[in-house]
Amino acid sequence: MQNEYAGTVLALVRALVVASKSGETLLEVADRLPMPASAARILRSAVGAGSISDPAWAGQLADLAAASSIFMQQLGGRSAFAALLDLGVITKAPLRSRVGAISEGAIGAVNAEGKARPVSRMSLNGDALLPQRADAIVVLSREVIENSSAASQAFVSRQLRRAVAKALDVGFFDTLLTSATPSFSSTGDHPTDLKILLDAVNTGEGRLAWIAATDVGNSICLLMDGRGDASPEGLSEFVGLTLAISPGLPAGMLVLIDGDQVVADIQSLGIDVARHAALEMNDAPVGDAGTPTATALTSLWQTNAVAIRLSSLFGAATGTADALAIMTDITWGSLASG
Template sequence: MTIQEQLEKLRATRDAQQKKLNEVAQKSMDESRSMDTGEKEEFDSIEDQIKSLDDDIDRLTRLLAVQAKSAVPAAQIVQENGSATDPKRAAGAASGKGPALIHSRRNEEQGIGFARFAMAMYAGKGDVSSAKAFADNTFRDDVRLNEIMKAAVAAGNTTDPSWAGNLVQYQNLSSEFVDFLRPRTIIGQLGQGNVPGLRRVPFNVRIPGKTAKGRAQWVGEGFRKPVTKSGYDATELKWAKIAGISVITEELARFSDPSIQILVRDDLSDAVIERMDEDFVDPAKAAATGAGLSPASITNGVTAIPSTGDVYADIQALWATADDTNLPVSSAVYITDSATARRLSGLRNPLMAREFPNVSMTGGDIDGVPLVVSNYVPSGMFILAFASEIYLADDGVVTIDVSREATIIMDDDANATPTIAQIQSMFQTNQLAIRAERFVNWKKRRPQAVSYLTGVEWGNPVDAGGGGG
């Protein structure tokens, strides 16, 4: 953050505090009385904060003025494709004073910075110095990447402000990769915009819950009171992770260009996207323990409702359980595949007006209930879920590890018996193994949180029957 940006931030904060101060004073004046004890304390506290902000603003204003006096004007802006025969540039070189170089940073696709960091580590074969040299040579204009490589030292401590500052750069770059990943997943879309989000909880916690409610009765004078009981259980969300390994050749890593960086990034993220979305909604996905520790899908154990072909009758059937259970309708969300969403968007009533004008093949809403679309939802499946009734534990970070010495079983089935041909040495074949991991877990807060339709084929876009089959 620059001094000017910090000044603007401080001034905005001061304006907000001044507004609060005025409101505290105005309240007592409107009621024609003196301030009470609480109002006096609040007034004094805000006033102290304003004084402190004024002091900070004054210091930074003076510092900015000092820097402005000592600033040296740029002789020229030298672009990367500038001519070396430029007269002004030649004059600067002849005088021994080179022109001022002003570098602009291009707006890269999300995830490219993270992929470059990974590629540098691949090329360095785990050696930080080699990775830094590769980054300096190949990505010399990537300021953030080079700051990260400078911070990648063998040891350090969190009391060193310069080291901690560079760690922030690493977190920002990691988040850039997550930003590319999350909006493409069902879980990533939940909680974005007007779509309700899942109920966030930490990992490895025990959450008590009630399975049956106690009931009270009316009792006349002198009569025996009934005995009632409630049912309780507990839910646990343990550590669970999605992992994938990609293998590339050293030549691919060494002679990378933007297209190769995108390839590495997409390969790592697509595998996580596919597994998250498939297992989140696949009715056949049951909870697993041991080596394959993973959560059950939100539809697992739910009785499917066969579609009648009438969109309105089907939606009413979806809501039957929710209506009986008194679930919070404000957290309701529909989830389906893009083909079903496309058919919905094309349905017409007898007057040829769209039945669901807010629906498109990428989402929208049906009568105010958001619609989330994913290509990983099984064809013809339409889900009603109550987001606040589904727990989610997610650390939001994708961890990348690299090895060139490992021996890898080149098989996407971790439980299969490998053949000799599938076992490859990364060192012997000049390959690099890249592993991506993400910790995430979910569980329904109550069984009635999800209902779903199967066999959905709602009408023909040119039918005039109001969406019927």
């Protein structure tokens, strides 16, 4: 199935760009352009009752749901959230469902005949895993999108995956890292810092993983202390636990999570394109809808560019207060073991 849906998302993006330029309907584009059969079926299904730009509606399309799943798997280690979910470190639960965590487990016992059987108390807490929307916007030249060469398609596909990965991580951490999350400032000594995080999260019953900001990941891979084969990008291992690097975390931050106490899911993508918008080409835009701020805008039409928006539905929640902890202001250097 992976081969069947591998290029579906990219084909849909290209078809939407061509349709916006030529004025053709998506059905006409699907009949004219060479594309995977799954992409053609999706374009023919996108009738007036809905739009593939809406991930909630698009999720009802079986082909787009399958293509979205394959696309998320292709993110690799770019998204710490998606990677840990795919590995099974983070517990997967369906969106819109009620989730709970066992705060006191049941007691098992072997009893002789006629003896009283112990009964333990089990309490559940949690709430609905509500869907949220993460939007990734990529601006590319129209020529590179419409180009059907393998090099062009590989370039566009890579840019789309990078944007979606960061949007998912930012949304994931914004959801989980709240004022109630246990937070510690770095002592400057990495063994002491690691011990603080482990004491805060490790119960001996869960599945732990580190998530590091990119600068912290750089420091960890240079520690040279034999605690693991750490890499400054993607997924690796540190202190015998999975280590994921994420650009969605602020600099100087390291997170330790207990995946058994974090439930999440990522569902269907929504795809939309624009050719006549004016955008602020800035990673940190100024102002917002409530406080308009004068800023330079770039016209997509004048620059012959196309904006692509990929929207994904995701949800994340923690079951207990000790599901994760964060360490901030980390400035570890290249240290040798003593």
